[in-house]
Every structure is written in C-alpha cells, then in structure tokens.
Amino acid sequence: MESFEHYLDQYAELAIRVGLNVQKDQTVVISTPIACADFVRKLAKKAYEAGAKDVVVDWDDDEVKALRLKNAPDDTLRTYPMWRAKGLEEMAKDGAAFLSIYAPNSDLLKDIPPERVAMSSKAAATAREGYLSYTRSNKVNWLLVSYPTAEWSAKVFPNLGESERVTKLWEQIFTLTRVDKADPVAAWKEHIGTLTAKMNLLNIKKFKQLHFQAPGTDLYIELAAKHQWVAAGSESERGIFFVPNIPTEEVFTMPARGGTNGTVRSTLPLSYQGSLIDGFSLTFKDGRVVEATAEVGQEVLNNMLNMDEGARYLGEVALVPYDSPISQSGLIYYNTLFDENASCHVALGNSYPFTIEGGTAMSPEELEQNGYNKSLIHVDFMIGSKDMAIDGVHADGTREPLFRNGNWA
Known part of the structure; x- marks a missing residue:
C-alpha cells in the first residue's frame, strides 16, 4: 500500500490539475481555515508547478470567528471588511482561480444565539455578492475540497481516538475522491x-x-x-x-x-x-x-x-x-x-x-x-x-x- 504522503500528494495534484485546472500565468486564491496549513502549502507548490504566477491565501480561523460572534457588538456583526470582499472581486475580474477548503465544525457555534450568527452571515453574503456572482455563473474556474480536522473527524467517528479518527477520515476522502486509484x-x-x-x-x-x-x-x-x-x-x-x-x-x-x-x-x-x-x-x-x-x-x-x-x-x-x-x-x-x-x-x-x-x-x-x-x-x-x-x-x-x-x- 502507498504511503499517506503519496495519497496526499495525489489529492493536491487532483485538486490543482483536474478540479481547478490551473492555467499558465493564472493567480490562484485559496480560502482556508488555518488548521489546513500543511495542505495549503502542498497545494501552493502544485499550483506553481502547473504554471500559476501567484498563490494568494485567504486565511480564516474558526475559534477567532466564534469569539467575534460571542463578544462583538451587534453593529459590528452587521458589517464585513469590504477590503476582503473587493479584493476577491478584483481578482475574479482579473481571471483568478479560486479554491476553497471546507472543514466544518458543526458544534462550534451551538452556544451562540442563532440570530447573531444570522446577522454576521447576512453581512458577509451581502458584501461578497459581487465576488460570488463570478463563481455562481462559472465565469471563473473554482473548486471546493475538504480536509479532515480534529473537530470534523470527531463528529464522523465519535468512538475512535483523535489520531485514529483523523486517519480514518483521510482514508474515506482518498477513496471517495478516487485518489487511491493507480491513475x-x-x-x-x-x-x-x-x-x-x-x-x-x-x-x-x-x-x-x-x-x-x-x-x-x-x-x-x-x-x-x-x-x-x-x-x-x-x-x-x-x-x-x-x-x-x-x-x-x-x-x-x-x-x-x-x-x-x-x-x-x-x-x-x-x-x-x-x-x-x-x-x-x-x-x-x-x-x-x-x-x-x-x-x-x-x-x-x-x-x-x-x-x-x-x-x-x-x-x-x-x-x-x-x-x-x-x-x-x-x-x-x-x-x-x-x-x-x-x-x-x-x-x-x-x-x-x-x-x-x-x-x-x-x-x-x-x-x-x-x-x-x-x-x-x-x-x-x-x-x-x-x-x-x-x-x-x-x-x-x-x-x-x-x-x-x-x-x-
């Protein structure tokens, strides 16, 4: 059986070459939780090897997001940094490729009043409407992939130990994305x-x-x-x-x-x-x-x-x-x-x-x-x-x- 690193390398290659199909001199934008940093570095390497002229990483952190939702005033939750929204829109206009890593933590916000989460979500969606019009219309090439985090794998395999459940979830991802095939x-x-x-x-x-x-x-x-x-x-x-x-x-x-x-x-x-x-x-x-x-x-x-x-x-x-x-x-x-x-x-x-x-x-x-x-x-x-x-x-x-x-x- 091939090593974990081999399959991870195949997964990154699949994302860049088949999912995004990165073109020469294209900018690649990766939106990701910080928990996925190792994988992001591998994706960036593959993107440059495919001819990308630049890789821009838009980092996010679930814990900081939860702190904001718990503690920020309502008025703040009704806003979204326009420099982030406009930056994404500008790169979309210039023909960038967009890769998002989705690693959900469905229990993260369970103790936060849903109306505060809704307030923040609406502000973000409204601000990002210009950028989203590019992906929703397929004007740009874009891709969504997932990465096993400790929190997500605990939800899928609650009866296993932490390292075992992360390994198990990786095995599932490699199988379901056909990364474990010879080609x-x-x-x-x-x-x-x-x-x-x-x-x-x-x-x-x-x-x-x-x-x-x-x-x-x-x-x-x-x-x-x-x-x-x-x-x-x-x-x-x-x-x-x-x-x-x-x-x-x-x-x-x-x-x-x-x-x-x-x-x-x-x-x-x-x-x-x-x-x-x-x-x-x-x-x-x-x-x-x-x-x-x-x-x-x-x-x-x-x-x-x-x-x-x-x-x-x-x-x-x-x-x-x-x-x-x-x-x-x-x-x-x-x-x-x-x-x-x-x-x-x-x-x-x-x-x-x-x-x-x-x-x-x-x-x-x-x-x-x-x-x-x-x-x-x-x-x-x-x-x-x-x-x-x-x-x-x-x-x-x-x-x-x-x-x-x-x-x-």
Missing part, C-alpha cells in the same frame, strides 16, 4: 463520462416536472422552461474546463422559481454556519416555503429561511443514486460537500445561471423571466433515500420512471 486523473475522466451520459439523457427528455415520493415526501418540482442539466465539469468564461466539487456524484438543474408544491423531508443532518439542523420538513406552495419544522435547530432553520425573500425558494434540484460510493460508505459526514453526493438533494436560495440555456449571458431581468431565483444563500439539503421514487413528467402529463428504490430506474 486518479484517468479515473476521474471515466467518472465524468458516466455523469455526462446521464446529463445528456435528461437534456434530451426535457421534462416539465419532477415528482418525488418517499416517506414524508410528496413533492412536485417544475423545472425552468429553458433548464439544462449539468454534471461534474463546467467551462469558465475563458474556456477553462474545471470540476468545481471533489467529490461529485450529481446531475443538477434549475427549478422554476414559482413551481414547487408539496412537502419534503430531509434524510440527512444539515451542518449550516456552525450549527446542526436535523429531522426537518418543508412545505411549499407556488414555489415558496410556507411551513418549516425541525426536530433539531428550528431557530437556525427559521433564520436561514428569513435571510431574504429568495431563501424560501429552490435554486437547484440534483439527482444522486442511493448506491453512490458516498452513500455506500454508510457514514454521515456532517459536511454538505460529501453528504449531498450521497443523496438526491435540493438547494434553497440562489440559482446557478449556467443551469438554463444562455443563462450566463442574460440580464437579471431576463434571468428572472426564465425562472431564476436570486438570494444571498445557496444551501443544499439531502432528501434522497433507498425508498425514493422519482417520475419525470412531460408537458402533456405523461410520466417516465427516473428513480425507483433510490436508484436510476
């Missing part, structure tokens, strides 16, 4: 091909609606009239092919803003802004959430839904088979990047313009006319299970089975 790049090309075939099939079908049925779920989602299904890879405004999520098992598209009706129940916990929401159900009428209940995290859920008007509407619907490798691992990761790839899911909040035909070239008004939902948030939550059935419904009302018993029919 990870070739394995990813094959995987992208499989997902692309599903995407092409759905784009031929042009369903008007999807009907989801499972225990606690009976939901109709109307798809945007010009919707297009998207899989693993995307192309930036400058023609760079990149894979924004590693791992990824989904094909996804845009719901019509006002076209979701019925009730849906979550099937996995949602780690949101340092808090956990679990056992929650949402009822939709004409696209909007009109009722929301949660067994855990009700106040956090309410604050999320009240972030802005668009937070109560869907921005994405994604199909993932129950027999995906992440689901088959039998673990709950408390990390949306992994958990969303274990299960069919939907996202509350902002839509992705690239999930409708010609969307990235449309004006805000044109996007709205074509079913786009605008919001400060984009929060995926998991609804798939081994009991999930999904039908594709055509404009004339005829149906085709898409999923049965949680998998492609």
Whole structure:
C-alpha cells in the first residue's frame, strides 16, 4: 500500500490539475481555515508547478470567528471588511482561480444565539455578492475540497481516538475522491463520462416536472422552461474546463422559481454556519416555503429561511443514486460537500445561471423571466433515500420512471 504522503500528494495534484485546472500565468486564491496549513502549502507548490504566477491565501480561523460572534457588538456583526470582499472581486475580474477548503465544525457555534450568527452571515453574503456572482455563473474556474480536522473527524467517528479518527477520515476522502486509484486523473475522466451520459439523457427528455415520493415526501418540482442539466465539469468564461466539487456524484438543474408544491423531508443532518439542523420538513406552495419544522435547530432553520425573500425558494434540484460510493460508505459526514453526493438533494436560495440555456449571458431581468431565483444563500439539503421514487413528467402529463428504490430506474 502507498504511503499517506503519496495519497496526499495525489489529492493536491487532483485538486490543482483536474478540479481547478490551473492555467499558465493564472493567480490562484485559496480560502482556508488555518488548521489546513500543511495542505495549503502542498497545494501552493502544485499550483506553481502547473504554471500559476501567484498563490494568494485567504486565511480564516474558526475559534477567532466564534469569539467575534460571542463578544462583538451587534453593529459590528452587521458589517464585513469590504477590503476582503473587493479584493476577491478584483481578482475574479482579473481571471483568478479560486479554491476553497471546507472543514466544518458543526458544534462550534451551538452556544451562540442563532440570530447573531444570522446577522454576521447576512453581512458577509451581502458584501461578497459581487465576488460570488463570478463563481455562481462559472465565469471563473473554482473548486471546493475538504480536509479532515480534529473537530470534523470527531463528529464522523465519535468512538475512535483523535489520531485514529483523523486517519480514518483521510482514508474515506482518498477513496471517495478516487485518489487511491493507480491513475486518479484517468479515473476521474471515466467518472465524468458516466455523469455526462446521464446529463445528456435528461437534456434530451426535457421534462416539465419532477415528482418525488418517499416517506414524508410528496413533492412536485417544475423545472425552468429553458433548464439544462449539468454534471461534474463546467467551462469558465475563458474556456477553462474545471470540476468545481471533489467529490461529485450529481446531475443538477434549475427549478422554476414559482413551481414547487408539496412537502419534503430531509434524510440527512444539515451542518449550516456552525450549527446542526436535523429531522426537518418543508412545505411549499407556488414555489415558496410556507411551513418549516425541525426536530433539531428550528431557530437556525427559521433564520436561514428569513435571510431574504429568495431563501424560501429552490435554486437547484440534483439527482444522486442511493448506491453512490458516498452513500455506500454508510457514514454521515456532517459536511454538505460529501453528504449531498450521497443523496438526491435540493438547494434553497440562489440559482446557478449556467443551469438554463444562455443563462450566463442574460440580464437579471431576463434571468428572472426564465425562472431564476436570486438570494444571498445557496444551501443544499439531502432528501434522497433507498425508498425514493422519482417520475419525470412531460408537458402533456405523461410520466417516465427516473428513480425507483433510490436508484436510476
């Protein structure tokens, strides 16, 4: 068996060469918790080897963030350093590539009043809206990967000792990102091909609606009239092919803003802004959430839904088979990047313009006319299970089975 360092090196190589696909003379921006410093240095080395002209690191620290949320005055929590937001936007405008390392600590903020967390989150999202418009529209190449921290691994493997659980989580990540294959790049090309075939099939079908049925779920989602299904890879405004999520098992598209009706129940916990929401159900009428209940995290859920008007509407619907490798691992990761790839899911909040035909070239008004939902948030939550059935419904009302018993029919 290869050494840990070998696999870590492969993981960094995969992130830079396949995920971001860094180009010669491109600036690479890495946003990361300080706990991931060793991995960041490896990523920086790989980026320079790929031809990057500069690597800019935007450091963050969860403990300092928690101290601020506990102690700063309300007025301070309603602000965000504009130099940070403008700096990211300027680099996006200049064609930089953006890599974010996501290592959630879902218990970090459990003792902090949710309204203070919501206040700070809204300020950050509002300030960063210009920068986020570049990543949400795929104008730049960007990537989200994860790194096992002591806190995150303790959540996934609570019965193991600290070093053992971190090692165990690394093993899972190496397997689920195909880093443990003899040739990870070739394995990813094959995987992208499989997902692309599903995407092409759905784009031929042009369903008007999807009907989801499972225990606690009976939901109709109307798809945007010009919707297009998207899989693993995307192309930036400058023609760079990149894979924004590693791992990824989904094909996804845009719901019509006002076209979701019925009730849906979550099937996995949602780690949101340092808090956990679990056992929650949402009822939709004409696209909007009109009722929301949660067994855990009700106040956090309410604050999320009240972030802005668009937070109560869907921005994405994604199909993932129950027999995906992440689901088959039998673990709950408390990390949306992994958990969303274990299960069919939907996202509350902002839509992705690239999930409708010609969307990235449309004006805000044109996007709205074509079913786009605008919001400060984009929060995926998991609804798939081994009991999930999904039908594709055509404009004339005829149906085709898409999923049965949680998998492609």
